[in-house]
Amino acid sequence: MKKLLRAAALAAVAALALTACGGGGSTSDPANVSPTGEIKPREISWLLSRPADGAVINIMKKLADDYAKDHPGFALNLITTPDRPSYIQKLETLAAANKLPELFDTDATPFAQQLAKQGKMVDADKLLKSLDLYDDYRPGALDYQRFDDGSLFMIPFQFELEFIWYNKALLEKAGVSVPESLDDVPAMCTALRSAGISPIAIDGQDQWPLERYVAYQPFRAAGPDFVQKLKKGEAAFSDPAGQKTVQWMAELGKAKCFQDGFSAQGYSDAQNQFTSGQAAMYNIGTWELPSLATDKLNADVRDDIDFFTLPTTSGSVTAANEFVSPSGIGMAVNSKTYDPLVSDFLKFALEKYPAEYAATGALSPTTNVQTTVPANATPLYKKALETANTLGEKQAMPWDTQLDPTTNGRLQQELVLLVQGNITPEQFTKTMDDAIKQNAPKFFK
Amino acid sequence: MLPNRSRTSVLVFLLPPLLLYCAAVLFPILQSLFLSFFSWNGISDMEFVGLANYVRMLTADDIFWRSFFNALIYLAICLVLQLGGALVVASLLTSLRRGRELIKTLYLLPAVISTVAIAFLFLRIYSIDPVGLLNQLLHWVGLGSFERAWLSDVNTVLAAVSAPEGWRFTGLYMLIIYAALIAVPKELEEAAVLDGASKWTLFTKIRFPYIRPVWITTTIMATTYGLRGFDIPYLMTNGGPGQSSELLTTYMYKTAFTSTDFGYASTISVFIVIECLVAVGLILFMLKRKAD
Numbered sequence A: 001m002k003k004l005l006r007a008a009a010l011a012a013v014a015a016l017a018l019t020a021c022g023g024g025g026s027t028s029d030p031a032n033v034s035p036t037g038e039i040k041p042r043e044i045s046w047l048l049s050r051p052a053d054g055a056v057i058n059i060m061k062k063l064a065d066d067y068a069k070d071h072p073g074f075a076l077n078l079i080t081t082p083d084r085p086s087y088i089q090k091l092e093t094l095a096a097a098n099k100l101p102e103l104f105d106t107d108a109t110p111f112a113q114q115l116a117k118q119g120k121m122v123d124a125d126k127l128l129k130s131l132d133l134y135d136d137y138r139p140g141a142l143d144y145q146r147f148d149d150g151s152l153f154m155i156p157f158q159f160e161l162e163f164i165w166y167n168k169a170l171l172e173k174a175g176v177s178v179p180e181s182l183d184d185v186p187a188m189c190t191a192l193r194s195a196g197i198s199p200i201a202i203d204g205q206d207q208w209p210l211e212r213y214v215a216y217q218p219f220r221a222a223g224p225d226f227v228q229k230l231k232k233g234e235a236a237f238s239d240p241a242g243q244k245t246v247q248w249m250a251e252l253g254k255a256k257c258f259q260d261g262f263s264a265q266g267y268s269d270a271q272n273q274f275t276s277g278q279a280a281m282y283n284i285g286t287w288e289l290p291s292l293a294t295d296k297l298n299a300d301v302r303d304d305i306d307f308f309t310l311p312t313t314s315g316s317v318t319a320a321n322e323f324v325s326p327s328g329i330g331m332a333v334n335s336k337t338y339d340p341l342v343s344d345f346l347k348f349a350l351e352k353y354p355a356e357y358a359a360t361g362a363l364s365p366t367t368n369v370q371t372t373v374p375a376n377a378t379p380l381y382k383k384a385l386e387t388a389n390t391l392g393e394k395q396a397m398p399w400d401t402q403l404d405p406t407t408n409g410r411l412q413q414e415l416v417l418l419v420q421g422n423i424t425p426e427q428f429t430k431t432m433d434d435a436i437k438q439n440a441p442k443f444f445k
Numbered sequence B: 001m002l003p004n005r006s007r008t009s010v011l012v013f014l015l016p017p018l019l020l021y022c023a024a025v026l027f028p029i030l031q032s033l034f035l036s037f038f039s040w041n042g043i044s045d046m047e048f049v050g051l052a053n054y055v056r057m058l059t060a061d062d063i064f065w066r067s068f069f070n071a072l073i074y075l076a077i078c079l080v081l082q083l084g085g086a087l088v089v090a091s092l093l094t095s096l097r098r099g100r101e102l103i104k105t106l107y108l109l110p111a112v113i114s115t116v117a118i119a120f121l122f123l124r125i126y127s128i129d130p131v132g133l134l135n136q137l138l139h140w141v142g143l144g145s146f147e148r149a150w151l152s153d154v155n156t157v158l159a160a161v162s163a164p165e166g167w168r169f170t171g172l173y174m175l176i177i178y179a180a181l182i183a184v185p186k187e188l189e190e191a192a193v194l195d196g197a198s199k200w201t202l203f204t205k206i207r208f209p210y211i212r213p214v215w216i217t218t219t220i221m222a223t224t225y226g227l228r229g230f231d232i233p234y235l236m237t238n239g240g241p242g243q244s245s246e247l248l249t250t251y252m253y254k255t256a257f258t259s260t261d262f263g264y265a266s267t268i269s270v271f272i273v274i275e276c277l278v279a280v281g282l283i284l285f286m287l288k289r290k291a292d
Helices: A003-012 A055-070 A086-096 A110-117 A124-130 A139-145 A169-171 A182-194 A208-222 A225-232 A238-253 A267-275 A288-294 A340-359 A377-389 A405-420 A425-443 B005-034 B052-060 B062-092 B100-112 B114-125 B135-138 B155-184 B185-194 B197-226 B231-236 B248-257 B262-291
Strands: A043-048 A076-078 A103-106 A162-167 A198-201 A279-285 A304-308 A332-334
Touching: A043 A162, A043 A340, A055 A076, A055 A340, A086 A103, A086 A110, A086 A169, A086 B248, A103 A110, A110 A377, A110 B114, A124 B005, A139 B114, A162 A169, A162 A288, A169 A279, A182 A198, A182 A208, A182 A238, A198 A267, A208 A225, A208 A279, A208 A405, A208 B005, A225 A238, A225 A425, A238 A405, A238 A425, A267 A279, A279 A288, A288 A377, A304 A377, A405 A425, A425 B262, B005 B248, B052 B262, B062 B100, B062 B155, B062 B197, B100 B155, B114 B135, B114 B155, B155 B197, B155 B231, B185 B197, B197 B262, B231 B248, B248 B262
Parallel strands: A043 A076, A043 A103, A198 A279
Antiparallel strands: A103 A332, A162 A279, A162 A304
């Protein structure tokens, strides 16, 4: 009967699940990472959320072609939805329909954790160890993919560092220097504004960039544990660390730190503001190195651009070399369709991937390869790559991968209102603490 | 009355579309009704919660009510622009001698442009940094003090996302109303003019009563389209800032596909269905009563 109910209910969402992906196969044990039997080549699918012509896709396509030469009949079908919200909807719909393909991308979200708990994903910890690749990975790259309990179900394909890029000339013009503490930022914005400069360019439309800022103060004041507790309702915005970030965000708003009308501006709008020399700062990761640290960057600002890492605060419990260093969306392996073929292909691809990836000028999630600095790079490129070698142990997690989706959505909305001055810090605190109280129990039972 | 045989054949031909309608429209509505009594996130076991979702929606959800009232304002703006605008333009068109076809086509153009393109177009028009068309115009005519980030200001954003939807379909309704207006018999109008009717009397006593059936249809169409408006607000502001441009439809969508709360999202969609039925009933009731 339950099955029938489920099937009936699914019809309602099935219309949106346009992509039918491979299913079938018997259910298997997520901990069994070395399936035995014959390798039978077939087409497998990877549902992913990465740029269509990006390095990850290009390399995996090439590796799949190489693998197919020795295994006729094998093909890797890459289905990409770069727009993250659309991707998440697709993933969730397919998960609901129990039609997830062999490989699929996901962050370490509460939703993914539920999938893992139901045994729908292969244990990546065991998988990487069985392939003898585990020790090659940067611990930070794996940690980013872990759930709160330390379990690992996703494999990283990237490693990025998030910096605050700035325009030296504009800072000089306003008579300010690189902030030593996060608490210096609001005053810095005021000075930049009075010099007629937009202090920070931000992509408000996609909402996650603003959500980064709310994570900074608690990471410095209380460490990475704060958000882990907050999301479960064990910590609150009314706590000292929470209040610090709420007040700081309100101050950023009051000092007009973000460009006018930022909430309706997109990713490229923000980047253009910075690269055209209109905005003084821009918070983005090393995935933008090709546009910020090569000769592709507007020549007028090229010599003025530099970056600094997340400032600390007085009494900070995390060090200056600890900040946001994500390893991107991870790849999960569907346990239902995991068989000798998938296992063999992953062994083949994951071994060869790091060298190919590092050759494109990107930071590999592993430490066994050296990234090639592109010929057209500015000195900043090397400096950015070298920062990866001196990283500390703790990392600031982006909150959008941590909170339950409903609370996350509400936080994104309320943050804009707080920064725009439409609500007071007190209202914000109450709304968010209520939202967590209402929504968290459903996800973190 | 049709002879028996052709009545059967009419039924035979009506049946396939009816079945299709049931499968594509009625069935999902019933599915939603069914799901609305459950708590289900897509991968968990479905849990029967009775009327709990409805109680939560009506008594404990501030965003729901906010989106409901937003949707009504959105509807009002769309209706004024679409029906009011259409009626004015259509009336003016009937008195035009030349260039009717050109103007009709120009007005209809937005209706055939893709929604995404319209959303991007208006994002640029409303922009403040870089200065968009609207702010630039205000500056030129000396109303610089009105310049603002239309889509970031909680007081203007709802009107700002409603206007593109209204603008877009004005031409379509104009076309329908225009067709009805030129069907008004010339003798009637001439007789009224001979009796000394002013232009206004001519319109209210002759033309409008004559096009009333068409007017009812267009009103119903515009209202139901307005109530299910979704794409332009979703694309332009995603309901923001805060919940300032959140409509019931965008809220329902987010509840289902971001929060993965399919049960509660179904509850909201059931409400939308009821809301549409009530709206259509009200329109019919009001216009019928006026006609009697």
